[in-house]
Amino acid sequence: MICAHRSSVNRIDFAFFEIAVIVIRQAGNSNLSDPIHKGIDARADFATFLVSENRMKSQTVRPRKPASDSADKRDIPPSKDTRRVTTRTVREMKKRGEKLAMITAYDFTFARLFDEAGADVLLVGDSLSNVIQGNETTIPVTLDEMIYHARLVVRGAREHAMVICDMPFMSFQVSVEEGFRNAGRIMKETGAGGVKIEGGERVADHVHRMSEAGIPVMGHLGLTPQSIHQFGSYRTRGITKEEATRMKHDAKALEDAGCFALVLEKIPTALAKEITDSLKVSTIGIGAGPHCDGQVLVMHDMLGLTEEFHPRFVRRYASLAETVREAVRNYDSDIKKGKFPSEGESY
Numbered sequence: 001m002i003c004a005h006r007s008s009v010n011r012i013d014f015a016f017f018e019i020a021v022i023v024i025r026q027a028g029n030s031n032l033s034d035p036i037h038k039g040i041d042a043r044a045d046f047a048t049f050l051v052s053e054n055r056m057k058s059q060t061v062r063p064r065k066p067a068s069d070s071a072d073k074r075d076i077p078p079s080k081d082t083r084r085v086t087t088r089t090v091r092e093m094k095k096r097g098e099k100l101a102m103i104t105a106y107d108f109t110f111a112r113l114f115d116e117a118g119a120d121v122l123l124v125g126d127s128l129s130n131v132i133q134g135n136e137t138t139i140p141v142t143l144d145e146m147i148y149h150a151r152l153v154v155r156g157a158r159e160h161a162m163v164i165c166d167m168p169f170m171s172f173q174v175s176v177e178e179g180f181r182n183a184g185r186i187m188k189e190t191g192a193g194g195v196k197i198e199g200g201e202r203v204a205d206h207v208h209r210m211s212e213a214g215i216p217v218m219g220h221l222g223l224t225p226q227s228i229h230q231f232g233s234y235r236t237r238g239i240t241k242e243e244a245t246r247m248k249h250d251a252k253a254l255e256d257a258g259c260f261a262l263v264l265e266k267i268p269t270a271l272a273k274e275i276t277d278s279l280k281v282s283t284i285g286i287g288a289g290p291h292c293d294g295q296v297l298v299m300h301d302m303l304g305l306t307e308e309f310h311p312r313f314v315r316r317y318a319s320l321a322e323t324v325r326e327a328v329r330n331y332d333s334d335i336k337k338g339k340f341p342s343e344g345e346s347y
Protein backbone atom coordinates (compact mmCIF):
# COMPACT_ATOMS: atom_id res chain seq x y z
CA MET A 1 0.00 0.00 0.00
CA ILE A 2 2.85 2.37 0.81
CA CYS A 3 4.32 1.90 -2.67
CA ALA A 4 1.02 1.91 -4.56
CA HIS A 5 1.22 5.51 -5.73
CA ARG A 6 4.88 5.52 -6.67
CA SER A 7 6.06 5.07 -10.24
CA SER A 8 6.58 1.39 -11.01
CA VAL A 9 10.02 2.18 -12.53
CA ASN A 10 11.32 3.38 -9.19
CA ARG A 11 9.43 1.00 -6.99
CA ILE A 12 12.00 -1.78 -6.57
CA ASP A 13 14.97 0.57 -6.09
CA PHE A 14 12.98 2.70 -3.72
CA ALA A 15 11.84 -0.21 -1.58
CA PHE A 16 15.38 -1.59 -1.48
CA PHE A 17 16.95 1.65 -0.35
CA GLU A 18 14.16 2.38 2.11
CA ILE A 19 14.75 -0.99 3.76
CA ALA A 20 18.48 -0.31 3.69
CA VAL A 21 17.97 3.00 5.50
CA ILE A 22 15.81 1.38 8.15
CA VAL A 23 18.35 -1.39 8.73
CA ILE A 24 21.31 0.97 8.79
CA ARG A 25 19.53 3.51 10.97
CA GLN A 26 18.52 0.81 13.44
CA ALA A 27 22.14 -0.32 13.60
CA GLY A 28 23.39 3.25 13.96
CA ASN A 29 20.84 4.37 16.50
CA SER A 30 23.50 4.40 19.18
CA ASN A 31 24.92 7.65 20.47
CA LEU A 32 28.42 6.18 20.50
CA SER A 33 30.88 8.29 18.57
CA ASP A 34 33.37 5.58 17.64
CA PRO A 35 34.51 5.20 14.01
CA ILE A 36 32.23 2.19 13.41
CA HIS A 37 29.17 4.18 14.36
CA LYS A 38 30.38 7.21 12.42
CA GLY A 39 30.71 4.89 9.41
CA ILE A 40 27.18 3.63 9.95
CA ASP A 41 25.94 7.22 10.12
CA ALA A 42 27.71 8.07 6.86
CA ARG A 43 26.24 5.05 5.08
CA ALA A 44 22.81 5.88 6.46
CA ASP A 45 23.18 9.46 5.21
CA PHE A 46 24.02 8.16 1.73
CA ALA A 47 21.11 5.74 1.74
CA THR A 48 18.80 8.48 3.06
CA PHE A 49 19.98 10.74 0.26
CA LEU A 50 19.08 8.07 -2.31
CA VAL A 51 15.68 7.59 -0.73
CA SER A 52 15.09 11.36 -0.69
CA GLU A 53 16.04 11.60 -4.36
CA ASN A 54 13.63 8.79 -5.17
CA ARG A 55 10.88 10.45 -3.12
CA MET A 56 11.38 13.70 -5.04
CA LYS A 57 11.15 11.84 -8.35
CA SER A 58 8.03 9.96 -7.37
CA GLN A 59 6.40 13.12 -5.98
CA THR A 60 5.55 11.53 -2.67
CA VAL A 61 7.30 14.07 -0.48
CA ARG A 62 5.08 16.36 1.56
CA PRO A 63 6.02 19.88 2.69
CA ARG A 64 7.89 19.84 5.98
CA LYS A 65 8.10 22.57 8.56
CA PRO A 66 11.10 24.89 8.10
CA ALA A 67 13.98 24.73 10.55
CA SER A 68 13.82 27.46 13.19
CA ASP A 69 15.71 30.74 12.71
CA SER A 70 18.20 29.70 15.32
CA ALA A 71 19.27 26.86 13.02
CA ASP A 72 21.75 29.12 11.23
CA LYS A 73 23.49 30.23 14.38
CA ARG A 74 26.33 27.72 14.53
CA ASP A 75 27.21 26.98 10.92
CA ILE A 76 25.63 23.53 11.02
CA PRO A 77 23.40 23.00 8.00
CA PRO A 78 19.72 22.41 8.86
CA SER A 79 18.64 18.78 8.76
CA LYS A 80 17.20 17.51 5.47
CA ASP A 81 13.44 17.83 5.45
CA THR A 82 12.74 14.24 4.49
CA ARG A 83 15.09 12.71 7.02
CA ARG A 84 14.00 10.29 9.73
CA VAL A 85 14.78 11.61 13.21
CA THR A 86 17.49 9.57 14.95
CA THR A 87 19.65 10.07 18.01
CA ARG A 88 22.07 11.85 15.73
CA THR A 89 19.37 14.32 14.60
CA VAL A 90 18.51 14.96 18.25
CA ARG A 91 22.18 15.69 19.02
CA GLU A 92 22.49 18.01 16.04
CA MET A 93 19.29 19.86 16.94
CA LYS A 94 20.70 20.66 20.38
CA LYS A 95 23.92 21.98 18.84
CA ARG A 96 21.93 24.23 16.52
CA GLY A 97 19.64 25.40 19.31
CA GLU A 98 16.69 23.93 17.37
CA LYS A 99 13.79 22.89 19.61
CA LEU A 100 12.41 19.37 19.50
CA ALA A 101 8.68 18.49 19.62
CA MET A 102 7.68 15.22 21.25
CA ILE A 103 4.10 14.04 21.79
CA THR A 104 2.70 10.80 23.12
CA ALA A 105 0.92 8.40 20.74
CA TYR A 106 -0.66 5.02 21.30
CA ASP A 107 -2.13 3.93 17.96
CA PHE A 108 -1.67 3.95 14.20
CA THR A 109 -4.15 6.67 13.25
CA PHE A 110 -2.90 9.36 15.62
CA ALA A 111 0.73 8.39 15.03
CA ARG A 112 0.24 8.94 11.31
CA LEU A 113 -1.38 12.34 11.88
CA PHE A 114 1.36 13.45 14.28
CA ASP A 115 4.06 12.25 11.90
CA GLU A 116 2.44 14.12 9.02
CA ALA A 117 2.19 17.25 11.18
CA GLY A 118 5.95 17.16 11.76
CA ALA A 119 6.35 15.94 15.37
CA ASP A 120 9.96 14.86 15.86
CA VAL A 121 9.49 12.11 18.45
CA LEU A 122 6.42 10.00 19.25
CA LEU A 123 6.51 8.62 22.77
CA VAL A 124 4.54 5.49 23.54
CA GLY A 125 4.36 6.56 27.17
CA ASP A 126 3.23 4.32 29.99
CA SER A 127 0.62 7.08 30.43
CA LEU A 128 -1.33 4.73 28.18
CA SER A 129 -2.22 3.06 31.46
CA ASN A 130 -4.17 6.24 32.32
CA VAL A 131 -5.46 7.62 29.04
CA ILE A 132 -6.08 4.39 27.11
CA GLN A 133 -6.74 1.85 29.84
CA GLY A 134 -8.41 4.17 32.37
CA ASN A 135 -6.19 3.22 35.33
CA GLU A 136 -5.41 5.63 38.18
CA THR A 137 -1.64 5.19 37.87
CA THR A 138 0.93 3.96 35.37
CA ILE A 139 1.70 0.90 37.49
CA PRO A 140 -0.69 -1.66 35.91
CA VAL A 141 0.33 -1.46 32.22
CA THR A 142 2.34 -4.51 31.14
CA LEU A 143 5.32 -4.88 28.85
CA ASP A 144 3.24 -6.91 26.36
CA GLU A 145 0.65 -4.11 26.23
CA MET A 146 3.37 -1.47 25.68
CA ILE A 147 4.84 -3.59 22.89
CA TYR A 148 1.44 -4.00 21.23
CA HIS A 149 0.81 -0.24 21.18
CA ALA A 150 4.37 0.65 20.16
CA ARG A 151 4.00 -1.61 17.13
CA LEU A 152 0.89 0.32 16.05
CA VAL A 153 2.64 3.66 16.50
CA VAL A 154 5.70 2.57 14.52
CA ARG A 155 3.36 1.61 11.68
CA GLY A 156 1.91 5.13 11.71
CA ALA A 157 5.22 7.02 11.95
CA ARG A 158 5.92 6.52 8.29
CA GLU A 159 8.19 9.38 7.35
CA HIS A 160 9.80 11.51 9.99
CA ALA A 161 9.26 10.83 13.67
CA MET A 162 11.42 8.65 15.86
CA VAL A 163 9.35 6.34 18.09
CA ILE A 164 10.37 5.82 21.72
CA CYS A 165 8.68 3.22 23.91
CA ASP A 166 8.49 3.52 27.70
CA MET A 167 9.76 0.65 29.83
CA PRO A 168 6.80 -0.01 32.15
CA PHE A 169 6.90 -0.64 35.89
CA MET A 170 8.67 -3.91 36.77
CA SER A 171 10.12 -4.39 33.30
CA PHE A 172 13.57 -3.28 34.53
CA GLN A 173 13.49 -2.97 38.35
CA VAL A 174 14.43 -6.59 39.13
CA SER A 175 17.86 -6.52 37.51
CA VAL A 176 20.05 -4.96 34.83
CA GLU A 177 19.87 -8.21 32.84
CA GLU A 178 16.08 -8.35 32.93
CA GLY A 179 15.82 -4.69 31.92
CA PHE A 180 18.29 -5.27 29.10
CA ARG A 181 16.37 -8.30 27.83
CA ASN A 182 13.07 -6.40 27.96
CA ALA A 183 14.53 -3.37 26.17
CA GLY A 184 15.72 -5.82 23.52
CA ARG A 185 12.19 -7.23 23.21
CA ILE A 186 10.84 -3.73 22.66
CA MET A 187 13.38 -3.05 19.93
CA LYS A 188 12.90 -6.40 18.17
CA GLU A 189 9.13 -6.70 18.45
CA THR A 190 8.08 -3.10 17.75
CA GLY A 191 10.64 -1.49 15.43
CA ALA A 192 10.84 1.50 17.82
CA GLY A 193 13.92 3.71 17.68
CA GLY A 194 14.62 3.49 21.40
CA VAL A 195 13.31 3.08 24.93
CA LYS A 196 12.63 5.40 27.87
CA ILE A 197 13.38 4.48 31.46
CA GLU A 198 12.44 6.30 34.68
CA GLY A 199 15.02 6.95 37.39
CA GLY A 200 18.41 8.51 38.10
CA GLU A 201 21.75 7.00 39.04
CA ARG A 202 20.01 3.79 40.14
CA VAL A 203 19.31 2.95 36.47
CA ALA A 204 22.71 4.11 35.15
CA ASP A 205 23.95 0.51 34.82
CA HIS A 206 20.79 -0.41 32.90
CA VAL A 207 21.32 2.53 30.56
CA HIS A 208 24.97 1.65 30.05
CA ARG A 209 24.20 -1.97 29.21
CA MET A 210 21.45 -1.00 26.73
CA SER A 211 23.29 1.79 24.98
CA GLU A 212 26.43 -0.35 24.66
CA ALA A 213 24.29 -2.86 22.78
CA GLY A 214 22.99 -0.15 20.42
CA ILE A 215 19.67 0.54 22.12
CA PRO A 216 19.07 4.30 22.32
CA VAL A 217 17.86 5.24 25.80
CA MET A 218 15.93 8.30 26.94
CA GLY A 219 16.08 8.99 30.70
CA HIS A 220 13.29 10.46 32.83
CA LEU A 221 13.90 12.58 35.95
CA GLY A 222 11.82 14.80 38.23
CA LEU A 223 8.29 13.56 38.68
CA THR A 224 8.54 9.87 37.84
CA PRO A 225 4.98 8.47 37.98
CA GLN A 226 6.11 4.86 38.46
CA SER A 227 7.36 5.91 41.94
CA ILE A 228 4.03 7.46 42.95
CA HIS A 229 3.60 5.07 45.88
CA GLN A 230 7.06 5.96 47.16
CA PHE A 231 6.47 9.75 46.97
CA GLY A 232 2.75 9.75 47.72
CA SER A 233 1.96 12.78 45.53
CA TYR A 234 2.43 14.35 42.11
CA ARG A 235 3.91 17.55 43.56
CA THR A 236 6.71 19.50 41.84
CA ARG A 237 10.12 17.85 42.28
CA GLY A 238 13.52 19.49 42.82
CA ILE A 239 12.19 22.24 45.10
CA THR A 240 14.52 21.57 48.03
CA LYS A 241 18.27 22.08 47.73
CA GLU A 242 18.93 18.39 48.40
CA GLU A 243 16.48 17.27 45.73
CA ALA A 244 17.89 19.73 43.20
CA THR A 245 21.47 18.64 43.91
CA ARG A 246 20.49 15.00 43.62
CA MET A 247 18.72 15.64 40.30
CA LYS A 248 21.74 17.41 38.80
CA HIS A 249 23.89 14.47 39.87
CA ASP A 250 21.38 11.99 38.38
CA ALA A 251 21.26 13.90 35.10
CA LYS A 252 25.04 13.72 34.75
CA ALA A 253 25.05 10.03 35.69
CA LEU A 254 22.47 9.28 32.97
CA GLU A 255 24.40 11.27 30.37
CA ASP A 256 27.62 9.46 31.30
CA ALA A 257 25.84 6.11 31.12
CA GLY A 258 24.81 6.80 27.52
CA CYS A 259 21.33 8.37 27.49
CA PHE A 260 20.77 10.39 24.30
CA ALA A 261 18.05 12.57 25.89
CA LEU A 262 16.33 13.14 29.24
CA VAL A 263 12.72 13.94 30.05
CA LEU A 264 12.48 16.47 32.91
CA GLU A 265 9.01 16.36 34.44
CA LYS A 266 7.47 18.99 36.72
CA ILE A 267 10.57 20.69 38.07
CA PRO A 268 11.37 24.42 38.54
CA THR A 269 12.31 26.36 35.40
CA ALA A 270 15.68 27.47 36.85
CA LEU A 271 16.70 23.92 37.72
CA ALA A 272 15.67 22.65 34.27
CA LYS A 273 17.76 25.41 32.69
CA GLU A 274 20.78 24.56 34.81
CA ILE A 275 20.53 20.88 33.91
CA THR A 276 19.94 21.67 30.21
CA ASP A 277 22.96 24.00 30.07
CA SER A 278 25.18 21.48 31.85
CA LEU A 279 24.47 18.54 29.52
CA LYS A 280 25.53 17.69 25.98
CA VAL A 281 22.44 15.53 25.53
CA SER A 282 18.98 17.00 25.01
CA THR A 283 16.46 17.67 27.74
CA ILE A 284 12.75 17.38 26.94
CA GLY A 285 10.53 19.20 29.40
CA ILE A 286 7.00 18.65 30.63
CA GLY A 287 6.18 21.23 33.25
CA ALA A 288 9.87 22.20 33.31
CA GLY A 289 9.75 25.65 31.68
CA PRO A 290 10.88 26.99 28.32
CA HIS A 291 14.65 26.41 28.48
CA CYS A 292 14.66 22.67 27.80
CA ASP A 293 15.87 21.51 24.38
CA GLY A 294 12.41 20.17 23.59
CA GLN A 295 8.92 19.77 25.02
CA VAL A 296 6.54 16.85 25.42
CA LEU A 297 2.82 16.68 26.19
CA VAL A 298 0.40 13.80 26.51
CA MET A 299 -1.75 13.85 23.35
CA HIS A 300 -5.05 13.52 25.24
CA ASP A 301 -4.21 16.61 27.32
CA MET A 302 -3.04 18.87 24.49
CA LEU A 303 -5.93 17.86 22.23
CA GLY A 304 -8.49 18.52 24.98
CA LEU A 305 -9.67 14.92 25.29
CA THR A 306 -8.99 14.77 29.04
CA GLU A 307 -11.08 17.67 30.34
CA GLU A 308 -10.73 16.88 34.02
CA PHE A 309 -6.91 17.19 34.04
CA HIS A 310 -5.80 20.83 34.36
CA PRO A 311 -2.16 21.14 35.40
CA ARG A 312 -0.63 24.53 34.60
CA PHE A 313 1.88 23.05 32.14
CA VAL A 314 -0.75 21.70 29.73
CA ARG A 315 -1.65 23.96 26.84
CA ARG A 316 -4.81 22.90 25.02
CA TYR A 317 -4.43 23.13 21.25
CA ALA A 318 -7.90 21.72 20.53
CA SER A 319 -11.12 20.81 22.35
CA LEU A 320 -11.69 17.37 20.88
CA ALA A 321 -13.81 16.08 23.75
CA GLU A 322 -16.58 18.55 22.90
CA THR A 323 -16.09 18.04 19.16
CA VAL A 324 -16.52 14.29 19.60
CA ARG A 325 -19.56 14.62 21.87
CA GLU A 326 -21.20 17.06 19.43
CA ALA A 327 -20.54 14.75 16.45
CA VAL A 328 -21.98 11.72 18.24
CA ARG A 329 -25.00 13.74 19.51
CA ASN A 330 -25.77 14.74 15.90
CA TYR A 331 -25.27 11.19 14.65
CA ASP A 332 -27.56 9.80 17.33
CA SER A 333 -30.22 12.41 16.60
CA ASP A 334 -30.06 11.89 12.80
CA ILE A 335 -30.52 8.12 13.20
CA LYS A 336 -33.43 8.52 15.58
CA LYS A 337 -35.14 11.07 13.29
CA GLY A 338 -34.63 8.82 10.26
CA LYS A 339 -32.30 11.39 8.65
CA PHE A 340 -29.36 9.05 8.35
CA PRO A 341 -28.64 7.39 6.00
CA SER A 342 -30.04 9.49 3.15
CA GLU A 343 -30.74 8.17 -0.35
CA GLY A 344 -27.35 9.40 -1.48
CA GLU A 345 -25.71 7.46 1.31
CA SER A 346 -27.51 4.25 0.35
CA TYR A 347 -27.12 1.65 -2.47
Ligand code: KIV
Pocket residue numbers: 104123124125126127128166220263286296297298
Ligand atom coordinates in the same frame (compact mmCIF):
# COMPACT_ATOMS: atom_id res chain seq x y z
O1 KIV B 1 4.24 8.21 30.00
C1 KIV B 1 4.31 9.35 29.52
O2 KIV B 1 3.44 9.82 28.77
C2 KIV B 1 5.48 10.14 29.87
C3 KIV B 1 5.48 11.58 29.48
C4 KIV B 1 4.59 12.35 30.37
C5 KIV B 1 6.84 12.13 29.43
O3 KIV B 1 6.39 9.65 30.46
